[in-house]
């Protein structure tokens with residue numbers, strides 16, 4: 001009888017502990033968590049670095065998709081409706097698929113110009129900015145400058161800082177937290193960049209051909225050179241006459257590598273390789289392009305390892 005009474009009391013105490021245990025984390029979680037949507041996985045990776053547990057981050061485009069051409073799935077509308085912040089690459093990279101999603105979300109917070117809209121290109125160093133009148137002549141998909149600027153770690157740092165600042169504006173209580181996360185990321189990025197520069201030092205000045213013009217920021221940071229492109233113009237598929245020019249150039253300049261983004265057909269690069277002896281390398285332009293590329297630092301780890309391996313013994 002007494003034991004029964006005791007066990008009933010024990011049971012009550014345990015329930016109380018359980019309930020309190022439940023209440024406590026709820027109390028903690030009432031600290032804000034911002035809903036962050038980004039157009040690409042690279043921006044999502046940077047937002048996660050600085051957002052930590054106070055940001056729920058999701059990207060629209062996958063890292064293995066061509067960011068110029070993404071299917072605008074309606075399922076993203078629901079997510080955009082709830083977003084506190086939308087981070088985009090800008091420079092018209094997403095012009096073919098993102099604007100209708102933003103409009104249809106009817107979320108006033110994330111409309112261009114609103115406080116929850118961040119265009120990363122405004123804080124990054126942009127290469128190939130047009131000097132004359134802007135034109136999309138012949139289908140050029142880079143009319144405002146090169147939109148693949150996240151492939152320079154310096155720009156990654158600038159974007160992370162801008163996202164941290166923006167998160168701090170939207171959630172001032174956690175501003176110090178975001179700032180601390182940014183400083184930690186910046187430190188890790190600087191350490192990693194020292195390692196990458198060492199790895200790339202022997203490859204300085206190496207000339208490569210790239211399929212699409214995705215790599216100017218990357219090659220500038222790491223000291224490579226781009227001799228030409230498999231595409232005659234960004235966004236225009238290879239033509240026989242242009243392919244012949246590329247083959248002649250590779251032979252003349254003794255170019256050893258053709259870098260191809262994972263979403264392009266390998267037929268033309270392989271044909272060029274066969275004619276010239278150059279090697280085709282599928283490089284990752286984005287986080288999520290390969291399963292092992294899960295964050296921003298791993299993106300450079302992956303590509304630099306690939307380049308090093310491909311060129312080892314050739315120089």
Ligand SMILES: [Zn+2]
Pocket residue numbers: 068141142147148212213214234
């Ligand atoms: Zn492009």
